[in-house]
Amino acid sequence: MSNPFRYFKMSPEIIRLAVMVYVRYPLSLRQVEDLLHERGVDISHETVRAWWNRFGPIFAAEIRKRRAHHRSYSLWRWHLDEVFVRINGETHYLWRAVDHEGEVLEVFATKCRDRKAALKFLRRAMKRYGSPKVIVTDRLGSYRAAMTVIGNAANQECGRWLNNRAENSHQPFRRREGAMAKFRDVKTLHKFSAAHASIYNHFNHDRHLNRRDIFKQN
Secondary structure (H helix, E strand, O other): OOOOOOOOOOOHHHHHHHHHHHHHOOOOHHHHHHHHHHOOOOOOHHHHHHHHHHHHHHHHHHHHHHHHOOOOOOOOEEEEEEEEEEEOOEEEEEEEEEOOOOOEEEEEEEOOOOHHHHHHHHHHHHHHHOOOOEEEEOOOHHHHHHHHHHOOHHHEEEOOOOOHHHHHOHHHHHHHHHHHOOEOOHHHHHHHHHHHHHHHHHOOOOOOOOOHHHHHHO
C-alpha cells in the first residue's frame, strides 16, 4: 500500500495530531492553528482543513478496522435515532446506529426521513455488521415500514426512555457542529460525521467503569 503522506513535508505524527484534535474536540480551524503554533508548528487554518478532508476518512477506516477485531458481534442490541441538521437553510437528517455499549456503528445523512431513507440506512448498517438481535427505535413510522420490508419487524422495540443511548450519542456531534458553524453540503456532513463517530469510539474507554490508571493507559 502506498504511503498517503509521501507528498507532505509535515511529519505524519503532526498531521495525525491536528486531525484528531480538530475532529474530537469542539474547536475551530483557527483554534487548532493557534494550538499547534504554540507548540512550534507553523501552519494555516486552511492547511488543517485540507488535512482533515484528506486524512480524516483514512484515520477513521483504520480505527474501524482495528476495533472490529476486539468486539463481539453476537446478541447485539442496536439503538437507532435521527437528528436534523441545517444545510444552507434546508433540513437534512443524520441517522445514527449505536450498540448496547455506546459504540457508534453507522451514521448516514439523507434529505428525508421516509421509508426509503430508513431502508437504505438499515441495509447499509447490516451489510457491515450483520443483523442484530434487537433494534430499539422511537415511534417514527419509517423504521417500522423499513423493517417490514427487510423482514425483522418482530425485533423492533419502542418505548419511553428505551432509546436514550442513541439520543445521548448525538450530543458530542452537536457540540462539534456548533464549533464548525454548520455544514455546506451533505457530502461534507457525511464525511465529517463518519470520521467523528470513529474517532469518538477510539477515545471512548468507559471512564466510569475503569480505574484511573487503567483508563489513562488505554
